[in-house]
Amino acid sequence: MRDKKILLLILLFGINFMAAQNFSIARLKYEGGGDWYNDPEIVPNLAQELNKRTNIKSDIIEKVVSLKDEELFRDPFLFVTGHGNINLSDAEVKNLRAFLTSGGFLYADDDYGMDESFRREMKKVFPDCELVELPTDHLIYHIIYDFPNGLPKIHEHYDGPPKGLGIFYQERLVVFYTWNSNISDGWTEAHNDPSEKREQAFKLGINIVAYALTH
Numbered sequence: 001m002r003d004k005k006i007l008l009l010i011l012l013f014g015i016n017f018m019a020a021q022n023f024s025i026a027r028l029k030y031e032g033g034g035d036w037y038n039d040p041e042i043v044p045n046l047a048q049e050l051n052k053r054t055n056i057k058s059d060i061i062e063k064v065v066s067l068k069d070e071e072l073f074r075d076p077f078l079f080v081t082g083h084g085n086i087n088l089s090d091a092e093v094k095n096l097r098a099f100l101t102s103g104g105f106l107y108a109d110d111d112y113g114m115d116e117s118f119r120r121e122m123k124k125v126f127p128d129c130e131l132v133e134l135p136t137d138h139l140i141y142h143i144i145y146d147f148p149n150g151l152p153k154i155h156e157h158y159d160g161p162p163k164g165l166g167i168f169y170q171e172r173l174v175v176f177y178t179w180n181s182n183i184s185d186g187w188t189e190a191h192n193d194p195s196e197k198r199e200q201a202f203k204l205g206i207n208i209v210a211y212a213l214t215h
Contacts, residue, residue, distance in 0.1 A: 024063040025209070029066045030066070032084070038081065044061065076104055081109045083113035086118055106174065110177070129169065140176065143214075145203035153180065163181070
């Protein structure tokens with residue numbers, strides 16, 4: 001218990017430090033035909049919950065970046081979602097790798113249909129790394145809110161359980177990918193998800209941001 005309290009103090013210090021910065025959740029704009037822009041309210045909604053529930057103060061207005069923008073390197077947290085194809089140029093692959101290996105974090109949420117292309121493009125970014133399923137005791141599921149069973153399933157797309165997958169670079173989690181869960185669908189009322197599911201989605205979203213800013 002004492003070790004857990006010490007860890008919590010360390011994490012809160014890190015979060016407070018990051019809160020003093022100009023933090024934005026940056027949404028990735030990509031080519032290939034996928035609807036990177038879907039549900040434009042989800043990032044502002046998550047930012048509002050972060051501001052209400054934690055010391056992390058996030059800009060409410062969504063920031064959109066591409067992997068060609070200099071703006072890419074100004075914020076540590078990058079979010080990507082969509083239904084269709086993602087296609088990265090060689091230059092974008094290089095920039096995304098540079099972003100992630102220099103301290104950035106990518107959260108990807110499959111909104112039904114981007115799984116194949118996302119896995120393909122991540123293999124270009126990290127050819128020697130695999131997407132691996134995170135165990136239920138990973139800190140991303142417990143850093144602020146507790147998810148003892150790991151990733152919740154917010155919106156039904158496929159049969160079977162959801163999967164929370166990650167890419168580790170030099171032992172640091174640099175990519176977190178949620179499949180068959182659709183966490184970001186719960187950040188909006190548009191999909192008629194039950195209130196308890198939306199609450200789970202916001203709580204896990206807060207966990208993901210908190211983890212990214214302190215690791």
